[in-house]
Amino acid sequence: MKHHLVLRVVTKLMIPFILIFGLYVQFHGDFGPGGGFQAGVIIAAAFILYALVFGLEEARKVVPDGALRILVPAGVLIFAGTGVATLLMGGKFLDYDVLRPSDTGGQHLGIWLVEFGVGTTVAAVMIAIFFTYAARPHQIDDEDW
Amino acid sequence: MAGILISLVLLTFMAVTAFYVLRLRHLFSVVMLTGVFSLLSAALFTNLDAVDVAFTEAAVGGGISTVLMLGTLALTRRREKVPETLSIGPLIIALVTGAALVYGTLDMPRFGDPNAPALKHVVPEYIEGTANDVSMPNIVTAVLASYRGYDTLGETAVIFTAGIGVLLLLVWRREEDEEDEDGEKEDRA
Structure with missing residues (x-):
């Protein structure tokens, strides 16, 4: 879609706002609506939009396959690692209270870490799935649509 | 209203x-x-x-x-593709299932009913706990990440597995195709 000037300009304007909104949903999820899953999908949507308008090759430069290969398992490991950390600190698996001595600080830290893990995996998986789909050979020209 | x-x-x-x-x-x-x-x-x-x-x-x-x-x-x-014959079997199954589901909703509590069984079991505990133990305004986040942390870990693992599955199916297939093409070129040479 490289020839659509309007789409390109509007996309460039929108992507920063989509990313900021994704980060807001991620890190404000314990106070407002949203959380890791929604944030991951929103951030993935920003990259997918970029890939749709500017082409897969350009998007692959922004998010290289190697980074995706690390990020997809990293989120699950952050989540499970939080659980292991609580085990090591003398609590039960995913019992966040032991993470910090204060009354509710442990819960806040634990939820923050866990949501961060969810967001990482969801965003990376969604981007990876889209990239793989889009990389398959297309049989339909633009005009046919 | x-x-x-x-x-x-x-x-x-x-x-x-x-x-x-x-x-x-x-x-x-x-x-x-x-x-x-x-x-x-x-x-x-x-x-x-x-x-x-x-x-x-x-x-x-x-x-x-x-x-x-x-x-x-x-x-x-x-x-x-336009199906050539109208298949009656699936239509009947869909209608019966739909009717059963509608019949099932008749016994459901009214929307937002505070005495609904689903809201009586652990929900009051979660609502109080979120305010006292977790102190977070968004109860949904507290339930998802803290009270139901195991479930959410499972969900994340499911997403991970789904992503790996798609990658394995599609990327492997593509690399095999490319190898085939290379093989053909070598044959021709």
């Missing part, structure tokens, strides 16, 4: 969209209409005060899955 009206209007729109998804044979329009359907249901969830669910529905149903469906469509044909 206004809320019920909005819900009714949205449900009507959804029914009309679903009807056209069934009727249309042009698959590009069908994919777009399923996106519209998801967006309408997201609006419905917002109207029912389930903002977190609405969020997910709008982003996944309206956004990502529409794009993935379009990607799939680019690999197949764009018109649905």
Whole structure:
């Protein structure tokens, strides 16, 4: 879609706002609506939009396959690692209270870490799935649509 | 009252969209209409005060899955084949299942009923606990990440597995194809 000037300009304007909104949903999820899953999908949507308008090759430069290969398992490991950390600190698996001595600080830290893990995996998986789909050979020209 | 009206209007729109998804044979329009359907249901969830669910529905149903469906469509044909015979069996199954589901809803508690069984079991504990032990304004996040942390870990693992599965299926296939092509070139040389 490289020839659509309007789409390109509007996309460039929108992507920063989509990313900021994704980060807001991620890190404000314990106070407002949203959380890791929604944030991951929103951030993935920003990259997918970029890939749709500017082409897969350009998007692959922004998010290289190697980074995706690390990020997809990293989120699950952050989540499970939080659980292991609580085990090591003398609590039960995913019992966040032991993470910090204060009354509710442990819960806040634990939820923050866990949501961060969810967001990482969801965003990376969604981007990876889209990239793989889009990389398959297309049989339909633009005009046919 | 206004809320019920909005819900009714949205449900009507959804029914009309679903009807056209069934009727249309042009698959590009069908994919777009399923996106519209998801967006309408997201609006419905917002109207029912389930903002977190609405969020997910709008982003996944309206956004990502529409794009993935379009990607799939680019690999197949764009018109649905018209079935030659009307098959009665599936129609009866669909009608009976639908009737059973509607019959089931008759026994459900009224919407927002505070005495509903689902709200009596662990919910009061969660509501109090979120305020005292977790001290977070968003109960949904507290339930998902803290009270139901195991479930959410499982969900994340499911997403991880799904992603790995798609990558294995599609990327491996492509690399094999490329190897085949290379092999052919070598044969010719």
